Every structure is written in structure tokens, then in C-alpha cells.
Amino acid sequence: MLKIAICDDEQIVCADIEKIILDFKKESGLDLEVEVFNSGTDLFKFIENENTFDLIFLDIEMQDLNGIQIGIKLRNELEDYVTKIVYISSKDNYDRQLFEVQPMHFLSKPIDKEKIIADIKLALKILGKSGGVFSYKIGHSVHKIPIKDILYFESMDREIKLVSIKGTVYFYDTIEAVLSQVSSFQFIQIHRSFIINYAYVSKFRYEEVIMQNGECLLISQRRRKDVRDLLISYEKEETQCN
Incomplete structure (x- = not known):
């Protein structure tokens, strides 16, 4: 199973990504599990409560706890260097702090279906998910x-x-x-x-x-x-x- 989180304060973006993933799950037969969050704080609290994800599609520009802050807390506070992060942004310029997080990829809005699928396949390959x-x-x-x-x-x-x-x-x-x-x-x-x-x-x-x-x-x-x-x-x- 590949456990995926989607976190964006724009509900329509979350819904679009979730649909792409669920459609791909149906077509491919892969065991994909998806959780959706509209708040960075909610996502981090969920992870702090001993829940883990293999891949997170994470918006950078959120009001409460932004994507950069979540990534840094995930790496530094929880010492999780394995979970793959794909940052989502409506901007093209990325903060230098992102290098500390070591994201797997960046995606620009509007979301491209093929790029989402490509990132899932890449995460599967990196994490060795053929065997879990x-x-x-x-x-x-x-x-x-x-x-x-x-x-x-x-x-x-x-x-x-x-x-x-x-x-x-x-x-x-x-x-x-x-x-x-x-x-x-x-x-x-x-x-x-x-x-x-x-x-x-x-x-x-x-x-x-x-x-x-x-x-x-x-x-x-x-x-x-x-x-x-x-x-x-x-x-x-x-x-x-x-």
C-alpha cells in the first residue's frame, strides 16, 4: 500500500488531485490510500498522532502552517527523512528553505494529471513499493x-x-x-x-x-x-x- 496525503487550503485543488489518484488506482489496480487535509495544522497533528504517509502532495502557500514549515517540522522534529514530499505552488520561485526539506518534486498550479501520476510512480519506485x-x-x-x-x-x-x-x-x-x-x-x-x-x-x-x-x-x-x-x-x- 502507498499511503498518500493531499494538503491544500483550496478544496477544489484537493478534490482534483484526489480524483486523479482514485481514477489511477482504479485503472492500475494499485493499492493506494488517500487522506485529504485543508489545513497544514490538521495534517501535522494527524502525523504527530503516530500516523505516517509515504507521499504528501503539499501546498506551499497556506495560511496557518505553510508547506515549508510542515516539511521542516517533518524532517527536523519528527526525524522523518523517508516520506516523499511533492510541493504544489501557484508561484514559480521557490524559497531556499525548501532545500532543507529535500522534496521529491515541485508542481505548478493548475494541476497536471500526468504529472501527479508520474510522481506516484516515482514514489513507488523510490520506496520500493513493489514489495511495500x-x-x-x-x-x-x-x-x-x-x-x-x-x-x-x-x-x-x-x-x-x-x-x-x-x-x-x-x-x-x-x-x-x-x-x-x-x-x-x-x-x-x-x-x-x-x-x-x-x-x-x-x-x-x-x-x-x-x-x-x-x-x-x-x-x-x-x-x-x-x-x-x-x-x-x-x-x-x-x-x-x-
Whole structure:
């Protein structure tokens, strides 16, 4: 899923961009989620409340909290250097402060449909969205990792252990919240404590799976049939593709 925010104090601009995105979603079959904001303050409060976006179409000239201020707060206060920002403006001259924000692109009003679509495709490419991106927070910082790089998640009381090809990290969340982010990808919950990426399963046994890093993870009794059926189906698909 690519999570997109549109923020402009002109409602008609927001409506135009939203329609372009939703039409493109229908035509392409891509999993795109859109949130619309008519105030910079509302957008930033939403993000502060532990909500994240992959791509933001952001108006520069807003009355309360303008696009430049939001971008700087996003990068400096929330330490989010991953979210892609496309600035929208009715002017052609851009403030030097924008370089601090490192936007992905600039769009001039009136909005061009093909440029919006091109920016969505570019964000997908940059963020590796063919496999998705998983978002999590450590303190006030938002971190993102390509879903294709994740081996498994383990719930340890209130803490989540994320094991990837790049290493292991810990963050506070629930296993249910993790599953909601990854369930549309190649993940399955094999136990109340484990969610695995079945692309990284090296061997399947009746009571456990062995991951490609050598770790053995327990399968709960009530999930064994579902896990077995899914892994068999996945192996067939892989064989057909190869």
C-alpha cells in the first residue's frame, strides 16, 4: 500500500488531485490510500498522532502552517527523512528553505494529471513499493523498511522484534497493528507471537518453520493446517513463475 496525503487550503485543488489518484488506482489496480487535509495544522497533528504517509502532495502557500514549515517540522522534529514530499505552488520561485526539506518534486498550479501520476510512480519506485514499506516508530522518529527485506516479527509483551536481512530492531506496538500493515503481502501469522514472511521459509515442519537465517519458529496447533496450505500454494506459484 502507498499511503498518500493531499494538503491544500483550496478544496477544489484537493478534490482534483484526489480524483486523479482514485481514477489511477482504479485503472492500475494499485493499492493506494488517500487522506485529504485543508489545513497544514490538521495534517501535522494527524502525523504527530503516530500516523505516517509515504507521499504528501503539499501546498506551499497556506495560511496557518505553510508547506515549508510542515516539511521542516517533518524532517527536523519528527526525524522523518523517508516520506516523499511533492510541493504544489501557484508561484514559480521557490524559497531556499525548501532545500532543507529535500522534496521529491515541485508542481505548478493548475494541476497536471500526468504529472501527479508520474510522481506516484516515482514514489513507488523510490520506496520500493513493489514489495511495500513497513513503518514503525522509535521514540518520536518514524522509520521505514522495505517489506521484502523483513524475515519475521516477534511479539515480546508490549515490544515487537523485527528481524530483517539488515539486522534486528525493537519497537513498541501490538502484533495486531503489525499484521494490519503486512497482511496484504507475503506474511502469515503462525503463532500468537510470530508473523513470518513466507518467502524466507527454508523448511516447513509440522510444528515449526525454519527461516533462511536458521532460526526455528513455532507454529501453534490451530494454525498448522493454514500455514501448510499457504506454503504449498506459495511454492507452486514460485515454481510456475520460474
